[in-house]
Amino acid sequence: MGAAWEYRGRWALVTGASSGIGEEFVRALARRGMNVVLAARREDRLRALADALRTGFGVETAVVPVDLAKPGAAGVLWLEASDGRVIHLLVNNAGFGLKGRFDELPAERQAEMVKVNCTAPLELAHFAVRDMRPRHEGGIINVASIAGYQPIPLLATYAASKAFVIALSEALAEENRDAGLRVVTLNPGPVATEFQEVAGTVFGSDPPGLRTPGQVVSAALAALEAGGRTVTPGFINRVSTLVVRVAPRGIVVRTAKTIMKKMR
Ligand SMILES: NC(=O)c1ccc[n+]([C@@H]2O[C@H](COP(=O)([O-])OP(=O)(O)OC[C@H]3O[C@@H](n4cnc5c(N)ncnc54)[C@H](OP(=O)(O)O)[C@@H]3O)[C@@H](O)[C@H]2O)c1
Numbered sequence: 001m002g003a004a005w006e007y008r009g010r011w012a013l014v015t016g017a018s019s020g021i022g023e024e025f026v027r028a029l030a031r032r033g034m035n036v037v038l039a040a041r042r043e044d045r046l047r048a049l050a051d052a053l054r055t056g057f058g059v060e061t062a063v064v065p066v067d068l069a070k071p072g073a074a075g076v077l078w079l080e081a082s083d084g085r086v087i088h089l090l091v092n093n094a095g096f097g098l099k100g101r102f103d104e105l106p107a108e109r110q111a112e113m114v115k116v117n118c119t120a121p122l123e124l125a126h127f128a129v130r131d132m133r134p135r136h137e138g139g140i141i142n143v144a145s146i147a148g149y150q151p152i153p154l155l156a157t158y159a160a161s162k163a164f165v166i167a168l169s170e171a172l173a174e175e176n177r178d179a180g181l182r183v184v185t186l187n188p189g190p191v192a193t194e195f196q197e198v199a200g201t202v203f204g205s206d207p208p209g210l211r212t213p214g215q216v217v218s219a220a221l222a223a224l225e226a227g228g229r230t231v232t233p234g235f236i237n238r239v240s241t242l243v244v245r246v247a248p249r250g251i252v253v254r255t256a257k258t259i260m261k262k263m264r
Contacts, residue, residue: 005139005182005225007089008033011060013081015068015120016094018045020193021143024213025091026053028221035060037081040094041067068094069112074123082131089224090128092121092165093143097158097199099260110157117161122168125183129176136180141220142169146189146209146237150244153257158199173229185230186220189237201263209236 012029016022018040026036030053038046043065050061062085066077081087095117098105125140132138147155148162166185173183189209196202203210211233219233232238244252 010088011085012089013037014091018042022093024217030057037062039064068120069115074120078127089139099200139182149241154260187232209234
């Protein structure tokens, strides 16, 4: 995979940095000496976190408030983030889900989900790859989900959006490997964050495969350092992504619906 991965003194751009897995990413990167550009909509949270990183770890930070559901937002974000900085690592993490019957959920909100979960990562990855290829180094971590391995009734658009991220990310890993770039697809299983409240998928009790944001981020960074392509933290989560690829599709989709119906 070429030279060892180096964090210290370099810049990362992390989307969805205001909570959950994204917040954990910026803390873990700053702990390793990386400067971080934090992006999300809630500017107050980003600023508080950026201040804490500067004092706690002595790194540089920048904050870019952005709504990635808005047309052109990813382009503006990239321009601001890379103004006077070389972005060495892009973490495409911002995303959300919505539980409910497809026809009962607002189409507009589902289209916004596709923009945040798919279009924005695509556009940001495009800017990043074009910048990184001539330098023959750089990394991208795309946060997908085990939800992207099969269709999920009552979570249809979210699962489809994550299937898109997996397919795009794995292809980019192969396309850019010879150019010295590292592209990691991160597939978390359940992680207790604000995601459940936003999506309406609140856990009744701890679900199988539950991981903390810290465990998920450590696994992703270990894969980045080792030149790995795909990481699915947690044994049960890895088994589930294997089973759904070999089991008959009808059974897989019916089982997914039963699980979703049981969720509060
Ligand atoms: N938690 C899980 O169980 C789980 C499992 C598999 C995959 N994932 C994936 O992990 C990623 C992070 O989710 P999380 O669990 O950390 O959830 P979270 O705590 O709700 O964080 C989501 C982040 O995305 C940002 N975001 C949402 N809409 C946005 C928009 N329109 N523009 C810009 N930023 C936006 C939010 O910031 P603002 O609200 O401040 O904009 C927040 O920082 C997502 O891609 C999610 O699909 C999560």
